Amino acid sequence: MAVLFNKYTQEFRQNFKIAYPVMLGQLGHILVALVDNLMVGRLGAAQLAxxxxxxxxxxxxxxxGIGFSFAITPLVAEADGAGDTAMGRNYFHHGxxxxxxxxxxxxxxxxxAKPIMYMLNQPVEVVELALPYMDIVAFSLIxxxxxxxxxxxxDGLSNTRYAMYATLVANVVNVFFNFILIYGFWIFPRLELVGAAWGTLISRFFMLWMLYYILKRKDKFKPYFVWTRRKAFQWPIFKRLFDLGFPTAMQMLFEVSLFTSCIFLSGLLGTNAQAANQIALNLAAMTFMIAVGLGVTATIRVGNQKGKADFKNMRRIAFSLFLQVFLIEAVFALGFILLKDILPTFYLDNxxxxxxxxxxxxVAALFQLSDGLQVVILGAxxxxxxxxxxxxxxxxxxWLVGFPVAWYFGQEDQAGSQGIWYGLLAGLSASAVLLYIRFDYLSRKLIRLKQAENS
Structure with missing residues (x-):
């Protein structure tokens, strides 16, 4: 048993080496929302909602958008594993x-889509506050x-640190502009929610500039920064990116829209329920970003092994990542249970x-395990x-398991807010089990085909 366990744990160091910058970078994105929540929460429950x-x-x-961008990583990783710089450059430029x-x-x-906000039976005061905030943050998506x-x-070239640096520095920029624009400082007006939105926009432009500046100056990336002429862009490459990106975007859409529907269901229970839901979601999202880092690592390492056609090692590395995320999320689950009465007090005093x-x-503590597993298996x-x-x-x-459970048990005469989260638990657990079955089947099949080819 110890030998079998060691077969997987010996990969933990390499997994973490690739994953930790992604974890910190993804946490940086969540910290933007956390800073907004902490600073806006001081304005009141309606503003937080x-x-x-x-x-x-x-x-x-x-x-x-992120789902489409994820198509770039496995294609670049496979090209890198095969030593094909020209193809990697093509995927990068088209991406x-x-x-x-x-x-x-x-x-x-x-x-x-803004008029939809008035059709969701949300508190009117909350909608009126949300619309100007949404306008500015929407522009920051560019x-x-x-x-x-x-x-x-x-990431596809296994260089995950530079995006982390840009994201973390951008967080400092975000905090600075949040402080002076939300509350008003010196010559700057008090903009409250709109100030938080401007802070997000400014920090995202800065983040883009910083990452571009770093990558352009590094020797390893210089062959990829020989820019493609417009006539050299090829539809088959766009199609391959789309064929990978569109399903990935749908995967993320189905999950995020489930969480979003829970926000709307919480809004039907009142402003306090929606604010509580936001606090729990924000905390759960921070631990989820750890799993996202390992999910990206799974994409990179599995993609590399696919490029080398080494399917036995690919399966072993993937299972090491599944085990690693399970152990990490178990620690977070315990932390949520022990600190459940303390963590929400950092947001507001209601x-x-x-x-x-x-x-x-x-409930969030319980779904940490399945949430972490499903994102890493999906990455593999x-x-x-x-x-x-x-x-x-x-x-x-x-949507056939999670949402019906959330809708039924989230009724005020059932389990209320907690019932909504039962739906999240059910959906994430079903996803983890089914995705594991899929990966187990595919990896075994590839190993058998390779063995048949060599015999």
């Missing part, structure tokens, strides 16, 4: 064009999507909201460039 509501539609759009267009399109779609193209390219958030953190499948069937699995798990 408005940030939650405004970000609900933003996160749906964001999931689509920048795709992500830029996505950013502009998502911004325009969010502007057109620089963020371009940043994602550079980030996913660098007693009812704190009690509700503490109840939600108990993405490394295999298997995206269509996993997309169907995500739809089934989140």
């Amino acid at each position: 408005a940030v939650s509501l405004g970000n609900s539609l933003i996160f749906i759009a964001l999931s689509l 920048i064009v795709m992500c830029t267009l996505n950013g502009v399109l998502l911004f325009l779609l969010l502007l057109l 620089p963020l999507m371009v940043f994602q193209a550079f980030k996913q390219f660098a 007693v009812e909201v704190i009690v509700l958030a503490a109840q939600l953190l108990i 499948l993405r490394g295999l460039q298997d995206v269509n069937i996993p997309t169907g699995i995500c739809f089934l798990a989140y």
